[in-house]
Amino acid sequence: MTKKNIVVVGAGYAGVAATKFMAKKLKKDDVEITLIDRHSYHTMMTELHEVAGGRVEPTAIQYDLQRLFARKKNVKLVTDTVVGIDKEQKVVKTQAGSYAFDHLIIGMGGEPNDFGTPGVKEHGFTLWSFEDSVRIREHIEHTVAKAAIEPDATKRKAMLTFVVCGSGFTGIEMIGELVEWKDRLAEDYKLDPNEFTLKVVEAMPTILNMLNRNDANKAVRYLEKKNVELVLNAPIVEVFADHIKLKDGSTIPTHTLIWTAGVKATSDAADFGLEAARGNRLVANEYMEAKGYEDKNIYIIGDLVYYEEQPNTPTPQIVQAAEQTGHCAAANVVSAIKGDGEKHKFKSNYQGFMVSVGSKWGVAELFGKIHLSGFLAIIMKHIVNLKYFFDIRSGYYMFQYMMHEFFHIKDDRNVTRGHSSRYGNVLWSVPLRIFYGLVWFIEAFKKIVGNGEVLKPSTWFGEGSWFTGNSVFPWTWDYAKEAATTASSGAADAVGGASATAATTASSVADAVGGASGAADAATSGGAEAATHAAHFGLSYAYGEEPMAVLDKAPDWFSSIMKVMMPNMDVAMFFQKMMVFVEIGIALCIMAGLFTWLMNGTTIILVAMFCMSGMFYWVNIWFIPVAFALMNGSGRAVGLDRWVIPWIQKKLGGWWYGKPKSLYNQK
Numbered sequence: 001m002t003k004k005n006i007v008v009v010g011a012g013y014a015g016v017a018a019t020k021f022m023a024k025k026l027k028k029d030d031v032e033i034t035l036i037d038r039h040s041y042h043t044m045m046t047e048l049h050e051v052a053g054g055r056v057e058p059t060a061i062q063y064d065l066q067r068l069f070a071r072k073k074n075v076k077l078v079t080d081t082v083v084g085i086d087k088e089q090k091v092v093k094t095q096a097g098s099y100a101f102d103h104l105i106i107g108m109g110g111e112p113n114d115f116g117t118p119g120v121k122e123h124g125f126t127l128w129s130f131e132d133s134v135r136i137r138e139h140i141e142h143t144v145a146k147a148a149i150e151p152d153a154t155k156r157k158a159m160l161t162f163v164v165c166g167s168g169f170t171g172i173e174m175i176g177e178l179v180e181w182k183d184r185l186a187e188d189y190k191l192d193p194n195e196f197t198l199k200v201v202e203a204m205p206t207i208l209n210m211l212n213r214n215d216a217n218k219a220v221r222y223l224e225k226k227n228v229e230l231v232l233n234a235p236i237v238e239v240f241a242d243h244i245k246l247k248d249g250s251t252i253p254t255h256t257l258i259w260t261a262g263v264k265a266t267s268d269a270a271d272f273g274l275e276a277a278r279g280n281r282l283v284a285n286e287y288m289e290a291k292g293y294e295d296k297n298i299y300i301i302g303d304l305v306y307y308e309e310q311p312n313t314p315t316p317q318i319v320q321a322a323e324q325t326g327h328c329a330a331a332n333v334v335s336a337i338k339g340d341g342e343k344h345k346f347k348s349n350y351q352g353f354m355v356s357v358g359s360k361w362g363v364a365e366l367f368g369k370i371h372l373s374g375f376l377a378i379i380m381k382h383i384v385n386l387k388y389f390f391d392i393r394s395g396y397y398m399f400q401y402m403m404h405e406f407f408h409i410k411d412d413r414n415v416t417r418g419h420s421s422r423y424g425n426v427l428w429s430v431p432l433r434i435f436y437g438l439v440w441f442i443e444a445f446k447k448i449v450g451n452g453e454v455l456k457p458s459t460w461f462g463e464g465s466w467f468t469g470n471s472v473f474p475w476t477w478d479y480a481k482e483a484a485t486t487a488s489s490g491a492a493d494a495v496g497g498a499s500a501t502a503a504t505t506a507s508s509v510a511d512a513v514g515g516a517s518g519a520a521d522a523a524t525s526g527g528a529e530a531a532t533h534a535a536h537f538g539l540s541y542a543y544g545e546e547p548m549a550v551l552d553k554a555p556d557w558f559s560s561i562m563k564v565m566m567p568n569m570d571v572a573m574f575f576q577k578m579m580v581f582v583e584i585g586i587a588l589c590i591m592a593g594l595f596t597w598l599m600n601g602t603t604i605i606l607v608a609m610f611c612m613s614g615m616f617y618w619v620n621i622w623f624i625p626v627a628f629a630l631m632n633g634s635g636r637a638v639g640l641d642r643w644v645i646p647w648i649q650k651k652l653g654g655w656w657y658g659k660p661k662s663l664y665n666q667k
C-alpha cells in the first residue's frame, strides 16, 4: 500500500479534534496527516473576550500546535494560508506551496457577518480571531487614555461609551468583561467609573436567544444591576467613527462599536467551488462529505459546514458541533483507509450552553434540564474547558489554563474573587524556608546521633539512634517482640492499649517523630510514667503538658500495608535508615531552595504518614501549613530554584515538545 496523504485545513476546534482522532487511530498505518493553519497556534476562540476585555494576556489563548502534536509522529504541521483547492488533481494550494491529498478535511471556521451594514468594516471592531481580540483591547486602552485628557464633556462621554452589537454568547461575554475592566481602566486613567457607559444593542426584542427565557432573564437582571443598558429592537443601520445610527433614526455617540451580531463561513473558502448554503457555509452530507464531491474524499467540518441534521436547522456554530463534525469526518477517513467498509453518520450530542458575564457570574443550561446561574455556571464553564484539554490530551495547556484563570489573574477577576491569585514577595518566606529546612535537619541528625554528642562523631549512633537497636516503627512491635529484649516487651505491657505506641518505643519513638521535646521527655522517662499522664490536645507545646498524638495507634489498614512493605526487622531497619538520609536530603534541599515545591510537598506526605503511624503529635502539625506556605515558589528567592527550575523546564520542554516556532514546515 502506498502512503496515504491526509490534509486537514484549519487547526480550530474541529481540525484539532479530527487530527488528534486520526493520528491515534492511524498510528500503525502508512499515512501522513498534514495540518495546515495560517497560525502556528490553535486559538481558544471561546476565551477571545477575555483578551479583548483585558482579563488574560493574549498568549493565554494561543496554544502552540507543536505542543499539541509533539508526540504524534504521523502529523506534520504547516503554517500557511490556504488559497485554493484543485478538486480534480486533489491538491491543496497555499500561499507558499501545494499539498497533494488522498483525503481532505476542511475546517476553516467562520468570520463575522456584518450583513452589509455600512461602516462596520471601517469603524467597527469584530471579535472572531486572536488578532481581533488584541485590536479591541488596544483600541479600548487607547480610547480611554484619550478620553482622560479630553476637556469637552460631550466628546469625552462618547469616548467612554462602549457599545456591543449583538446579544449572543460573544456579545454578552464581551460586555461582561467590560463591566469588570472599566474599574481598572478608571483607576489607571484617574477617571470616575460612573463616566463609563456600557450598552448592548440588539435587533431582536430579547437577548441570549439560544437560551431558555428564564436563564436569559437572569442574565438581563444581572446586566441591569451592573448598569449595562440593553437597547432592544434596535438594528444598527450605519456605523461612524464617533457614533452609530439605529433603524429608528436615533444615534448613539461612541468611538467603540464591537460587532458580534453574526457569523458566516470564512470567505477564504468562497472560491473553492464547493456548494454553499446560508451564511456561505459549505454543504455536506451526513458523513460530512462535501456535496457533489463525495467520490473525492473531501470533508467539511466545524463552523464552516452546512449540514441539516433536522430539517431547516444546520449544525450550530459552537465548539461541541465543531468537535463532533470533526470526529465524524475523521472516523470516515480512518474507515476508508483501513478499508473496513464502514461509514459513520453524524449524530449530534450537545450537552448545553454556558455563558459567562464577566469572570464571576454566568448562566448555564445543561442537558436541557439543569439550569445554573452565578458562580456555579462559571465553575461549570471551567470544568468544560478543562475537559477540553483532556479531550485533546494536553496536560501542558490544562496546567497553563489553570495558571492563567485561577492563579495569575489580575484585579481579582476570577471565580475565587482573587483569593487564589494574590501575589506576594516570596523573599519574605525565605527565613521560614530556612527555619523549616533546619527543623528537618536537626530532627534527622538526632536520629543519627542518638544519645551521643553532636560534636563528638565517635559517640554517634548511641542509644536511640535509628541506626542501632530495633526498628522504631509501631507495626514492627510483633516481630520486635520475638527478636528483641525483654525490656521492650515489658514496656509494651506496662502501657497497654493506645498509649502503647508512644510508650513501647520509649525514647526511640519520640526521637523518630522528630516530635515535641515534651513528647521525647515524657516518652524517654519510661512507658509507665507516660501512661499515667493524660495527653492534652494543643497545637503548641505547653510546659509540663503531655502532648497528644494525632492518632495514638496506626489504623489496622495502614499497619497491614506497612507490614507488607516491611515484612521483617531487616527490611524495617533498611527503611528506617534510608528515611534518615531522605530527611537530611529534604532538609538540605529546602534550606538551599532546591526543588522547593516538590520537597515541601514530600514533607506533607511524610507527615501524613507519620500521623497514620501514630508517631506524630498535634503540637507539630504546623509542619503541614508551613510546607504548603513554602510551595509558593519560595526557592526562587535566594534559592537554587531560581536557576535550576527554568533550566529544567527549558531542557525538558525542548526534549518533549521541541522548540516552538512561529512558522512550521513551510515549503
Ligand SMILES: Cc1cc2nc3c(=O)[nH]c(=O)nc-3n(C[C@H](O)[C@H](O)[C@H](O)COP(=O)(O)OP(=O)(O)OC[C@H]3O[C@@H](n4cnc5c(N)ncnc54)[C@H](O)[C@@H]3O)c2cc1C
Residues within 6 Å of the ligand: 009, 010, 011, 012, 013, 014, 015, 036, 037, 038, 039, 042, 043, 045, 046, 047, 048, 049, 080, 081, 082, 083, 107, 108, 109, 110, 127, 128, 129, 169, 170, 173, 266, 268, 301, 302, 303, 304, 317, 318, 319, 320, 322, 354, 355
Ligand atoms: C468570543 C467568542 C466566544 C465564543 N464562545 C463560545 C462558547 O462559549 N461555546 C461555544 O460552544 N462556542 C463559542 N464560540 C464559537 C466557537 O468558538 C466556534 O464555534 C468554534 O471556534 C468553531 O471551530 P472551528 O474549528 O470550526 O473554527 P475555528 O475555531 O474558527 O478555527 C478555524 C481555523 O482555521 C484557520 N484558517 C482559516 N482560514 C484559513 C486559511 N485560509 N488557511 C489556513 N488556515 C485557515 C484559522 O486560523 C483557525 O485556526 C465563541 C466564539 C467567539 C468568537
